[in-house]
Every structure is written in C-alpha cells, then in structure tokens.
Amino acid sequence: MSYCTQQDLIDRFSEDEMISLTDHAGIGKINTDVLNRAISDAKGEIDGYLGGRFSLPIHPVPELLEHRACDIARYYLYDDNATLHITERYKNAVKFLEGVASGKNSIGIDSAAPNRPAITRPRCKAVAMYSTAKRRASSDVCGCYIRNPIEHELGIKGCAQ
Template identity: 50%
Template sequence: MAYATIAAMQKRFGERELIYLSEREDAPADVINTAVIEQAITDASDMINGYLAGRYELPLVTVPNLLEQFCCDIARYKLGTNDTPEHIETRYKDAVKFLNSVAKGELSIGVNALGEDAKVQDTATIQSAGTVFSREKSKGFI
C-alpha cells in the first residue's frame, strides 16, 4: 500500500519538477513519467513500512497525513541526483529521524497498533485539596 499518490507529489513539488525528476531517455519529453514516480512512491512506502512493521499492523486502516508528507519527501529525495538541494536532503533526514523514533517507540504516528485512529487519553484533570481559607478554619478572623 502506497502512502502517497502522484497527485500528492505534484501538489507538493509541482508538475515541472516531477517532469524533470522523472525524465528518462526512452520516455516522451515534457510529461511526467508516471512509472518512475510510482516506483519512487512504492520504494518510499516500503521504507516507511520497514520502520512501522514492528509497532503497527500493516497495512494501516487509517493513513495519517504525516505519512503522506514523509512518503513524498522520501520519494522526492530518492528521485534526486547528485545536485539534490539541501532543503530536500534535510526533509528526507527529518523523515528518517522521525521514523526511527517511531520504530523505537519514542513517538507515535497517531494511530493505534491496529492502524486505526488512536483515542486521545491525555485529558487534563484538576484536583483540589480543599479550601485553605474558610469560616470554619479562620476562627474569628472573618
């Protein structure tokens, strides 16, 4: 199961960049080579699954938007050449760092182990030890 689509890649990086990155000798010029982009998305999704496999049941029932973003970033990095811009490499490294933390159990992707939306259980509760000042405790001052 892929965590992103060509449309998601195009929305994030633009058509012109995807045409440039997917250009191959045996393909028509000035169009997105969908086979190349789909392969990069598949490779990125497989990489993500490698990090998630120990903690989540795959395929995920609910795919968080964060995984789509990371899938696009990883696929974009893998499509790059030796002249990959620094910000693309930084986004790739950030994605891998996050996925490492998920694999270690330090962070969560926002779904439970079955891949369903996690129920938030971090509600705040306030407890009081009672009143400090009251008529009964003040003994004549009030």
C-alpha cells in the same frame, strides 16, 4: 497500498518538478513508471520502520505519514542530485520514522496490531520425544523454549536452569 500518490507529490512539490525528475526522454510528461518506483521505494522504507509496531499496510494513511512518504519519494527521485534542503527533509523524515518505531513519536493511530497474528514459539515439550530415561525434556525442568534437550543440559542459548 502506498503512503503517497502521484497527485500528492504534484500537490506538494509541483507538476513541473515531477516532470523534471521523471521525464528522462524529454517528452514533457511525468514518467509514471519512474514516479511509481520512487513511491514504492518510499513505502518499503517506511514499512521497514513501522512493521514492528503496526499491522501493515496502514490504512487510512495518516497525513503525518503521507507527508514523510512524499519527502522520501522526492529524495529518491533526485537520486544523487538532491540539494541540501531535500536531503535535510529526507533525514528529518527518517528521524521521525525512527522515533515512531521506538515509540517516541506518533503517527496518530494506535500502535496495536490487531490484524497481526500472535507469534508463539513451541515450548520445550516439543522435544520430549527425544528424551531418554536419563534425560528429561527441558520444559519438564524449567518451562523454557529451548527445543534441544542436549543444548538445554549444556546451558546453551541462555536457559536459566
């Protein structure tokens, strides 16, 4: 699911602009392949910023996010010919997304990710079978997450033992 659609781009920036940016063959119509690639690229960039805080894809799409997605997709459509105004809109969208990623800005939805499974790491006990009579698994000592008892004994990877 994308954060903006072809119609969103037309509504915000005009059909004529979308034709001029996508119609490389000169037939006078929007090339949906070109437009959809820009929309997909915008989605990928947005997901890169929001993936750490939200369960993706975000649905329904908040208007704040749709607006930024349109600005990013439009910037991609301009390629190397973006004007200063369009580049500024893109930079502002990225700045906004960085703020959302850091928790300074909001897109109007809860940042909790209820659909995201909890990430757990196996505790050191998983290596207990590698222990010898002289060497105990690190979890028996401190409960850390270092899986290799030799690394644990040598203090590698920052165990506080």
